[in-house]
Amino acid sequence: MKTNDVILQFTAKLVFFIIFLFSVHIFMAGHYTPGGGFVGGLLAASAIVLLILAFDLKTVQAGFPINYRIMTAIGLVLALGTAAFPMFDGKPFFTHYFDYFDLPFFGKTSLHTAMLFDAGVFLVVVGVTMTIIQSIGEDE
Amino acid sequence: MTYFIFAAIGLVALSMLPMIYRMVKGPDASDRVIALDAIGVALISLIGLFSIVVETSYFLEIILLLAILSFIGTVAFSKFIEKGDIIDRDNSSK
Numbered sequence: 001m002k003t004n005d006v007i008l009q010f011t012a013k014l015v016f017f018i019i020f021l022f023s024v025h026i027f028m029a030g031h032y033t034p035g036g037g038f039v040g041g042l043l044a045a046s047a048i049v050l051l052i053l054a055f056d057l058k059t060v061q062a063g064f065p066i067n068y069r070i071m072t073a074i075g076l077v078l079a080l081g082t083a084a085f086p087m088f089d090g091k092p093f094f095t096h097y098f099d100y101f102d103l104p105f106f107g108k109t110s111l112h113t114a115m116l117f118d119a120g121v122f123l124v125v126v127g128v129t130m131t132i133i134q135s136i137g138e139d140e
Numbered sequence: 141m142t143y144f145i146f147a148a149i150g151l152v153a154l155s156m157l158p159m160i161y162r163m164v165k166g167p168d169a170s171d172r173v174i175a176l177d178a179i180g181v182a183l184i185s186l187i188g189l190f191s192i193v194v195e196t197s198y199f200l201e202i203i204l205l206l207a208i209l210s211f212i213g214t215v216a217f218s219k220f221i222e223k224g225d226i227i228d229r230d231n232s233s234k
Contacts, residue, residue, distance in 0.1 A: 034201065057228070128154075
């Protein structure tokens with residue numbers, strides 16, 4: 001029996017963008033206020049899970065042709081590389097560089113290397129969560 | 141004003157008790173799912189009232205997060221009740 005879930009699919013398509021933008025906001029806010037790469041990654045993964053719930057694994061995989069294992073590897077390299085980079089400079093592991101820049105649109109902005117580490121954590125969390133969910137959903 | 145907010149917090153917290161009763165006792169799975177969703181809404185309003193008391197806006201993000209998680213959980217439970225499996229591999233062939 002084919003069920004007709006037009007309302008759920010339309011809602012999922014709309015809400016996906018809201019959740020994903022909120023995850024980007026949480027990820028960017030993570031330095032001074034609550035948030036960070038882990039929560040943002042979980043939210044982005046839950047946005048994709050909502051699409052998988054409304055549609056199916058095949059459609060979502062066609063929409064996002066991402067190999068999540070490679071995504072996890074890229075995230076690990078980014079996080080560990082950012083953490084290990086100061087050791088080549090003679091500083092301790094996990095040393096944190098930051099400076100103030102004058103960006104054209106945002107004005108005076110502080111850019112931190114902790115952001116790169118957080119981006120790695122984001123990619124790892126999304127990759128691992130989606131790998132788990134795909135491998136759970138694939139077996140009958 | 142603060143007494144009013146505290147009274148509202150007490151009332152909302154009190155209103156969660158029958159929902160918890162329905163979630164534990166509920167004769168059917170759908171009763172439990174609806175009770176869980178209502179608990180989520182009550183929790184959201186509780187956090188909103190509490191953020192008025194402590195005069196911070198940091199809790200508003202938690203409200204949005206809780207609403208999103210509650211929504212996804214309710215959708216997943218509904219699909220489980222309706223179809224039996226939550227994630228299907230290919231929807232178009234069936």
